[in-house]
Amino acid sequence: MEYGFHDLCISKILDQNENITEGFEFGSFNSTENSLWLVTRDAPTPDEFEVLETVPGMQGSYDFSDLGTGERFFQNREVSYQCLFISQEYIDRKTIEHELKRKLMPLGIQNLYDSHMPVHHWQGKCKSVSVDDDAKYGKLTVTVTFSCYPFAISNYAEGDDLWDDVYFPDWTFSEQKYSVNGFKIINVLNSGSKSVQADLKISGTVRIEGDVVAGKATLKRGLNSFQIIGNGTIEFIFYREEMF
Structure with missing residues (x-):
């Protein structure tokens, strides 16, 4: 008598009664709530907008990519997730495929939340959804790719530090609200990876002098010095951006 065998490793690894905790959320679609097991995530560093000039007889080239600002400028980055959906029923696997395409592809630029980054999010739109349906083993392999802004954005304004959400290896507690009665020089810290607005x-009567235009202050990386004059308070409201 001959027996047919097939690999059961997926069933051993993925306990269907176990809660799924790793995944992504985009628009109204949450991968963990749709029984998608996250296998891999990939967010390689983005390509740079390069401005290079060469001169005959010179070794190498001149790099004008930072446009005199001291910062590098990047193109969108691709953030991708590969997930598994396990079901012997063909209609279940097909339904998940349809739901992914229907709920992700029509949306414009949205926040993309990743369980791997509890206090930051990506911002972009879904570029593609591809699937590999394996009827033999009852599994659907899903790859979802997003085209995103190159930097991850903090979920909370600087100064609004929630103890449970602080990521300690890369966090600086700093005050963003200042009082003045007369004249004061203040140093505002931007500990992110790029300048922000x-x-x-x-409140009160306060004038600020520094890199300020139309009620917005440009904060370069590191400490930013401003002069404030008057009587009242001034608060800097911004969201840190990181090159994760």
Whole structure:
């Protein structure tokens, strides 16, 4: 008598009664709530917008990519997830495929939340959804790719530090609200990976001098010095951006 065998490793690894905790959320679609097991995630560093000039007889080239700002500028990055959906029923696997395409592809730019980054999110749109349906083993392998802004954005404004959500290896507690009665020089810290625009919230009569245009202050990486004059308070509201 001959017996047919097939690999049961998927069933051994994935306990269907176990709660799924790793995954992504985009729009109204949450991978963990749709029984998708996250296998891999990939977010390689983005390509740079390069401006290179060469001169005959010179070794190498001149790099004008930072446009004199001291910062590098990047193209969108691709963030991708590979997930498994386990079911012997063909209709179940097909339904998940349809739901992914229907709920992800029509959306424009949205926040993309990843369980791997509890206090940051990506921002972009779904570029592609591809599937590999394996009827023999009752599994659907799903690959979802997003085209995203190159930097991860903090979920919370600087200064709104929630103890449970702080990521300690890369976090700096800093005050973003300052009081003045007369004249004061303040140093505002931007500990992110790039410069950001901060909205200014002013109470009382306060004038600010520095890199400020139309109620927004430009904060370069590191400490930023401003002069504030008057009587009242001024608050810098901004969201840190990181090259994860």
